[in-house]
Amino acid sequence: xxxxxxxxxxxxxxxxxxxxxxxxxxxxxxxxxxxxxxxxxxxxxxxxxxxxxxxxxxxxxxxxxxxxxxxxxxxxxxxxxxxxxxxxxxxxxxxxxxxxxxxxxxxxxxxxxxxxxxxxxxxxxxxxxxxxxxxxxxxxxxxxxxxxxxxxxxxxxxxxxxxxxxxxxxxxxxxxxxxxxxxxxxxxxxxxxxxxxx
Amino acid sequence: xxxxxxxxxxxxxxxxxxxxxxxxxxxxxxxxxxxxxxxxxxxxxxxxxxxxxxxxxxxxxxxxxxxxxxxxxxxxxxxxxxxxxxxxxxxx
Numbered sequence: 001x002x003x004x005x006x007x008x009x010x011x012x013x014x015x016x017x018x019x020x021x022x023x024x025x026x027x028x029x030x031x032x033x034x035x036x037x038x039x040x041x042x043x044x045x046x047x048x049x050x051x052x053x054x055x056x057x058x059x060x061x062x063x064x065x066x067x068x069x070x071x072x073x074x075x076x077x078x079x080x081x082x083x084x085x086x087x088x089x090x091x092x093x094x095x096x097x098x099x100x101x102x103x104x105x106x107x108x109x110x111x112x113x114x115x116x117x118x119x120x121x122x123x124x125x126x127x128x129x130x131x132x133x134x135x136x137x138x139x140x141x142x143x144x145x146x147x148x149x150x151x152x153x154x155x156x157x158x159x160x161x162x163x164x165x166x167x168x169x170x171x172x173x174x175x176x177x178x179x180x181x182x183x184x185x186x187x188x189x190x191x192x193x194x195x196x197x198x
Numbered sequence: 199x200x201x202x203x204x205x206x207x208x209x210x211x212x213x214x215x216x217x218x219x220x221x222x223x224x225x226x227x228x229x230x231x232x233x234x235x236x237x238x239x240x241x242x243x244x245x246x247x248x249x250x251x252x253x254x255x256x257x258x259x260x261x262x263x264x265x266x267x268x269x270x271x272x273x274x275x276x277x278x279x280x281x282x283x284x285x286x287x288x289x290x
Contacts, residue, residue: 063206063207063208063261064207077261078206078261078262078263079206079261079263081261135210135211149207149260150207150259150260150261151210151214151259151260152211152213152214152259155213157259
């Protein structure tokens with residue numbers, strides 16, 4: 001019998017990303033296999049409240065808001081759409097939790113873990129780097145911790161999440177088929193920050 | 199480049215949006231009895247004003263919601279639809 005085997009979209013890019021990271025200035029790395037579950041439900045329905053209670057954090061109702069409940073993050077993707085992020089392998093548990101809370105009510109709960117991968121970018125030059133390909137104002141004044149935004153980075157659709165404004169640290173959640181393009185773009189954009197680039 | 203005010207996500211770059219043409223073009227209430235001429239008008243005929251035009255946009259790279267704005271076709275000045283707050287009710 002075959003062994004279960006998983007390869008992240010950027011499995012072959014580990015070396016490229018670390019080579020283009022510059023210690024103390026910019027660090028680019030993949031965070032593979034983060035569990036992702038997409039939930040669509042009427043935000044005003046009792047089911048939405050029950051899901052919030054079951055997850056430990058109400059589904060955020062403000063655009064770009066991220067609710068954190070323990071190991072889970074709930075990202076606002078639209079007025080009736082959320083993306084739940086959880087630790088590797090937790091997608092079935094999350095789905096079961098949400099489905100139990102729904103109790104048969106009308107909603108869509110889909111495991112989209114393989115849809116996107118996450119690029120974690122950390123270091124003082126992060127905002128400068130991202131703003132080379134993204135028109136959003138990433139200053140903490142307008143894009144604080146636990147804010148997310150769906151936008152374009154170097155013409156590729158991404159979800160940006162601010163993880164920390166001090167380091168600072170951001171997540172770029174990108175579709176698998178765009179991951180290598182975005183990784184290449186980030187690596188190229190980071191060249192000017194260090195001499196360790198190829 | 200236009201800055202288009204998405205009622206959900208706020209002002210965003212034009213490239214994040216998909217254009218939906220004239221707003222308030224309604225499907226004929228009784229298609230069976232609609233004349234060919236009226237049907238053609240519904241399908242193909244749109245206003246083309248020099249000035250304020252009410253049109254639909256979709257925030258394709260963001261929240262993927264449709265909304266209505268008033269755009270001046272001369273200056274590209276965009277004003278949110280007066281009922282934009284009403285448009286923020288969730289529709290599927």
